[in-house]
Amino acid sequence: MSQPTEFNIDHVAQLARLALTPTEKAQFAQQLGDVLHHIEQLGKVDVSSVEPAAHAFAVYNVWADDIPQPGLTVDAALQNAPAQRDHMIVVPKVVE
Amino acid sequence: MIGLEVHVQIKTCSKVFTRVATGYGEPPNTLTDPVVLGLPGALPVMNKAALDASIKAGLLLGCEIAPVCKWDRKNYFYPDSPKNYQISQYDQPICLGGSVEIELPGAARNLMGEHRQVALTRIHLEEDVGKLNHGATDSLIDFNRAGTPLMEIVSEPVMHSAEEAFAYLTSLRATMIYGGISDCDMEKGQLRCDANISIRPVGQTTLGTKVELKNLNSISYVSAGIAHEIKRQIGVLERGGTIVQETRDFDGTTGTSQSLRSKEMAHDYRYFPDPDLMPVKIDASWQDRLRADCPELPFPKQRRFLERYQIPFTLASVLIWDRGLADYFEETARLCGKPQMAGNWIVNDLLRELGASGQTLAQSKVRPSHLAALVQLVDSGAVLTNAAKEIFIAMFASGETPGAIAERSGLKAAPADTGELEQWCRDAITASPKALAEFKAGKDSAINAFKGPVMKAAKGKANPKLVDETLRRLLAQM
C-alpha cells in the first residue's frame, strides 16, 4: 500500500476545491495520517481472486422508458440560487 | 496524425438519467428537474432509448458491443456541470473498436476517390453539460442542455490530413442521421468535435507531442482548424521550437487558435463506478432487435447504386448522403425503369427547386410517382425535354400529375398528323443530298442532319421518336 507520507494535503485540497487554513491543513494531515496508517492493514488481505463489489446486490438493466415527465418550473429550479439574472444562474466570469 | 473525439447528442424525448424532456431553443432553465440540477437527494435512472441508440450506432460502425458496460463518475469542477461530476463510461464503454468508412476526394469531380476505413477506439455514453453564456463581467448558466444523452465517439489517431478528417466527419454524421440516432445539427451543438493533432516529420517513427484542438463546431471549421494547426506545428518545428502539449481553442471566424490551458495541470478525474446506477448487460437478442433496424449506410448504398442502376458517380455521390433522397431515387427508378433519367431529374431539378423554395424532400409535392410519370412521358417522346422542364416546375408548385399539366398547357409533343410530318421529312432529305449519301454509305449518325430542319418546320413540337422513325422508313425506301 501507499505510504501515508505521500499524502499531499495541498494537492488534495486543491482537487477537492477546499480552501483550508494552515491550521486545518496541519490538523487534517496529522489526523488523516493516522487514519491512513490504520488503513494500511487492508494491504494484508489477499484479494487476488476477489471481484470488487460496487453494489451490495448486483442487479443489471435498471432503466426507464423514454417518456418525458414534467420537471421543475423555472422559479422552482432557481428558488435556491445565490445569484440569478434572466432566468439563469450568475457566476463569476468563466475564463478557461 | 489526427484523432477525432466527436460528441453526438442522441435524439431522445427525455434526458439520459431522468425523464424531463430534452429540447433546443427553449427558454433558459425550463428543461430541468432535481436530477438535472443535481439537487440534494436526486438520483439518476437510465434512459433505455439512449442505450438502444448507442448500441445501434455501434452496430452501424461495426463495433464490438460490450456484453456488460457500467457507469463511472468523472469528477471535475465546472459550473456547467451540475453535480461537479459527469456520469460517463471509463473502462467499460458500451462499444469498442469499429470503423468509419471514408471517401477521399477523387482526381476529378466525376471520379470516385479512394475509400478507407478509419479505426475507432471506442464509443461511450455520457451526459451533456449545461450551457455557459459569457458576459462582460460574469457568466450565466442555462441547464436545459444538461443531461442530454451524448455519445463520445473516439477515433484512433490514424488520419493524415484535414481532408481525411472532413471525410470522416461527413461519413460519421451521415451514419448517425441514417440510423435515426441524431440529427447532427452542428449549429445546435448536436455534433461537436475535438481533434488531437500531432505531427511526425518524414523519416521519424514516433509521434510528436499531441495538441488538443477544441471547439471545432462546424464541419468547415474542422478542416480549417486542423489545417491551421498542422501548419502551426510545422512552423514551430521549423523555427527550432518544440510543440507544447496543450489544449487550443480554434476561432473559426478569424481562422486562428489560442492556447487554453497547459496539460501539465492535467486533470485528475478520480473516476470510480457510479454507485447510483446499475451496470448494463447486452445480450445477443437485444443486439439482434436493433440490428434488424439498421439501415444500409451511404457507401454500401453508393456501391449498389453504381452497380445495379449503372448511374454515373456524379449522381450516386449526391443521392447517397440523404437517406430520404436515396429512397426517393430508388422508388422513382423502380416506377419508371429509367434510373439515370430519374437520377438526373432528382439531382438537377428536384434539388434545385427544393433549395430555391426552402422545402425539405418530405414536404415536396412531387412524389416519386409524379417524377416517374414525367420520365416516362419524356422517354416515350410524348413530351419534349424543354416542355418537361416547364411541366416539372408546374408540378413542383401544384402537385398535379405531369400528364394533366401537359394536357392542360399544350406542352405535349405535336403532331399527330403523320402526313404533314412525312412531308417535312421528305423535304429535309431532298434538301441534303450529301447527308443522304453518307447515310446510304452506312454512317448512321448522318440521319441527325435531317432532324434539325424537320424540327424547325414543326416549330419544335415534333415527337423526336416519331421523327426518327419516319426518317428511317423513308430513307430505307430510297
Next chain:
Amino acid sequence: MADLIYQPITQLAAALDAKQISAVELTQAVIARTKAVNGRLNAFNSFDEADALAQAGASDARRAAGQGRGALDGIPVGLKDVIAVQGQPLTASSRMLAKFVSPYDATVTQQLKRAGAVLWGRLNCDEFAMGSSTENSAFGPAVNPWDLTRVPGGSSGGSAAALAAGTTVATLGSDTGGSIRQPAAFCGLVGLKPTYGLVSRFGLVAFASSLDQIGPFARTVEDAAIVLGAIAGHDERDSTSYRATIPNYRAELGGRRGPWKLGIPKEYFAAGLDPEIGAAVERAIAFYRSQGCEVKPVSLPHTQYCLDTYYIIATAEASSNLARYDGIRYGHRAAQASDLVDLYARSRAEGFGAEVKRRIILGTYVLSSGYYDAYYLRAQKVRTLIREDFLRAYQEVDALLTPTSPIPAFKIGEKSDPLAMYLCDIYTIGVNLAGLPALSVPCGFTSGGLPIGMQLIGQPFNESGLLAIAQAYERAHDWHTRHPSL
C-alpha cells in the same frame, strides 16, 4: 388518554380510530412537548407548527369521512434533516444548506404523506450524516434525553432524541454505518436499518450512495414494522431500489414464532466492549436459548477490516456526492471570491464543517490518480469478502446477535479524535458493507441509567423474520416502557 407523548403508534392509532383523541389533539400535544424540551435537547433543526396542524386537520377530516388511511393516519412522524420535503428546509445540518428549501419531496416523504402521517419537524443530525454523535451539526449538538451531558449518538441523533423525549411518535433516520442503530441503542429505542434497496433513497441527501439506507426509529418493534411497511417498496426513481412485492410486516409479525437459530459472531465480543453491555447482551442470548432457540458461535473473519473498508468506500463516495455543494446553483456562496476557482474553494471551506472536510479530503485522496487501486478498488474487493462472511454464516443461522455499540452514550466532547469516534461504529458498519437488514432493540440499562441496545442482523430482504425475532424479546421485557425524565 394520559401521557399521549409516550404511546406507541399502535395505541394511538386505536385511540384515533375510536375517536378518543383527534390527530389535531395529538399533534398539539407533540408541539407542546417539543416546545417544552427542545431548548434542552436541540433535536429539531426546525419545525412548522401551522403546517403540522393543517396535516392533522386533514387527517381528522379523512377519519370523520370514513376515509382513514390506516395506522399512520394522523401520527406525527419526524424526519431527519437529510430527507427532502417540498417547501420545507433541507439543511443536512450544514451551514452549506442553512437556507436551502427543497422544491421536491423524497419518495419516503410522499409515502408517509400518502399514509396520512403528520410530518413533524426537521431533525438534527451530524452534518451530511457524517458522525456518530450529532456533535458535527452546524446548528449545535443534539443531546441525549437520558443524560443531558451525553450525546444521543449519530448521525441520526436528533431522530433518536426527539422520539425518546416524546416530541414525536416515530421518526426516520438514515444509516450509512450505524447511524440509526447506534442512536437507537443510545436512546433506548428500536432502530431499523432495512436491507439496502428496500427503501428508496430518492430525496435522501447522499452521504455514501452504496451504503445509505433510510429506516425508522420507533418505540416498539411493531411500530417499526408499521413505519417500514409505509416506506418500503420499489421506486422507479432509485436505480438501486429492490423490485419485489413488499409483505405486510405488521401482519407477518403475528405469524412468526420461532424458534430461530441465532449466530453469535465472536469478533463482536472482543476487547473494547463495555462489560455492562456485554453482560446485557449475554442475558439476551440466554433469553433466546431459554425460548428454545439454537444459539451457536459463528465467525465473520474479515470483521477487523470493516472499519478501513468502510472509511475508504464511504469517504470516496462522499467526496464525489458532496462536490455538488459549490455555491453555484444553491447553497452557501462565499461573499468575497476573486474568481471561479476561489469561489468554489471558499464557499466550500465556509459551508462545510471540519468532519465533512476531513472526509472529503480522505475520499478525494483515495480516488486520486495512482491510489485508486490501492485504496478504493482493494476496499471494494474486501467488501466482497465481508459480505461473503455474512452469507456463509446464514447457511447455519437465521440471524446474528451482537451488541449495537461497544460503549453506551458518551459525554459531549469526549471523543475529539476522529479515529476514536470512527471506532464507535465497529459493530454496525459491516452490515452496511454487506447491505443487510439489522435493527437495534433495547436490552437493558447501564448502572448509570443509560440505555443499552442489542443488534440483530438478518438475511437480505427478510425484515419480517428480523422483526419477529426482536419482538419475541421485546414481549418478554419492559425496557421499552421506560422513559427519560425531562
